[in-house]
Amino acid sequence: MNSNRKCYAVKNKNENIRAESRSGRVFTAISDWVLDNGGVVYGCVMSDAYTAEHIRAVTKIDRNRMRGSKYIPSHINNCYSLCAEDLSTGRQVLFSGTPCQIDALKNFLSVKKVDTTNLLTMDLICHSVASPKLWRKYVDHLSQGKRIDCVDFRDKKNFGWVAHKETIVVEGVEISSNGFSDIYYSDLAYPLHCFKCYYKNCNRVSDITIGDYWGIDKLDPEFFDNKGISLVMLNSEKGEDAFSACSKELEIREHYLIDSLQPPLVHNYVIPKNRTRFYKSLNRDNFDILLKKFIKRPELIYTKIISIALKIVKR
Template sequence: MISISNENKKDCCGCTACANICPKQCITMTDDNEGFKYPSVDFNKCVDCHLCERVCPIINKTESEEEPKEAYIVRNNDAEIVKNSTSGGAVTAFCEEILSKNGIIFGGAFDNDFEVRHLSAESVEELKKFRSSKYVQSDLTDTFKRVKKNLDDGRYVMFTGTPCQVEGLLKYLQKPYDNLFTVDFVCRAVPSPLVWRKYKELKTKKYKSEITYANFREKTYGYHSANLTLRFANGKKSIENTKTDYMLKSFFDGICSRPSCYECSFRKVDRVSDLTVFDCWNITRYVPTLADDDKGYTAVIVQSEKGRQMLKNVSEKLIMHEADVDTLIKNDGFMAVNNPYKHPKKDEYFKMLSNGAELDKVVQTFVPIKLSRQLLGKTRGILYRLGLLNRLKKSSASTRNSGR
């Protein structure tokens, strides 16, 4: 009997490797009451081949190798790309390099219903959908199969995702491919798709219009301000931050993340990807001669020779500064090696939500937003224009990097 199941939820990251490898298609990924997908096995079809176990990245943890020694702080030379990216726009440069070889990119993006899925891109224009963070676990469906087919056809493929998704893909492939390039991003945790759906329902109801745009990290008030921005068909707009938004408050208070994230098997400096990327909040600590212009930089750790070659190939598109790996992890990559805080009322939160309560009521019950924060949120635009948000930004950046 195989050990793949949906019972021990902290031991499943939802990478889909087991479902994609199954030769009898007897494993399907199904939602639980928190909105996360887990493998469901039809044992009437199962032939006990145990392939699912062999490709599980948690059952088969990769042994730690030599710690990476190279790291950089980078920013894209294209100001428009930087403006629309979460941090410094480095990943766009990597994507463009793969596309120049007639390659294909796979990464997390919004679909037409603003659900987060792994989609593909084969042109520079399509890369826009990958920019900006999506604080929701992406739905991979058959992405691993599509990656393999393109690799076997001889195409260059770039895959970006959480460290567990990248490791799941590599386990699924079962052999190295010279034409595969992988990028993982340092991940706090993956929030529930159910919470995101409830959030969209709440906002659509409030603004009486359909959502036409979503960005979890729009730089409306600068790089250091994490704002979730929505735009609606009727022309209205919603801009909220980590202290005033129901979705962001749930995420940063540790109450809506996947169970495996609180005991993550992939939090380590050395990764199986070619490059690791994350936010650089403290540019002046690495490059004292630079002033923080609040536009954003990307921290990059080189994990392989492929990664080193990629940075060399795109160097003309990037502003690059060398950085010390240990210093980067200590100051900005905290979540690469430390698990996030888990709220003690997480089960009650999801029970109330799955019983039909609206998200605002659930949030105000378990992780309430203070009235003072709501009032401050309404004046945030004015404070930004007056140049009075610096202290708030520093406080927010400290909170993001504190593990809570």
């Protein structure tokens, strides 16, 4: 890698707005610019059935549903075809997703011979996606058949940006735990292709790459605030132009990429030895049993956090 390659630490100047996004709200800033210019935005939302789905948005209300990371695979639905239609009519399009989704989109548009002049792509630094079955078991386990009001895969508002805890609101009661994230980071629940990912490196497929700026607390302690800092890589002239067009509302610090690397920018993860056993258990056991079998001392972390949340709500 070119050791002079730059990247950017970015946060939105408005802290209240930043709270709604996973990291520094770069996606919102760039998608605002596209929507304000009459463009279209594609991205991932959580459906009413708690699956991750890609949708097309022409309003900020729909776009806002794309905010926040959903750590499961997103169904692309008919978004590639819709995107081709939008581009064919001359509309500006921002398409956001995992690197493999962006690469697939570009292949699709190339086969269909679509003019991509007005296409801006944004990919995520991608750790991997977890089994949707695991997510379903987790949600069912916490809700116990009751109504779910909302889901936050990574609750930044209550626990800060660095922590990784989910919060699910079940009939008005906030239940927070790190049950799902503990399994996510154990690497047990990823599909096999995520261990052979072509995109875990610095050769990016999109115009702009965004992620969490891990390590910024040490690299630039003054800038760090545990409210969400994005790492931004600008990979093309189009990406640079879009970023500079919406930079007024952002606080930006320039760094060397070589000082800002994290594992998904460098290498694939190793398949855990007990992954096959985990998947057998996933087909058979409920979430509690999975957690007890595969994560060290899960009950302590898990029940304590739930009981604290319940106590707060009762008060």
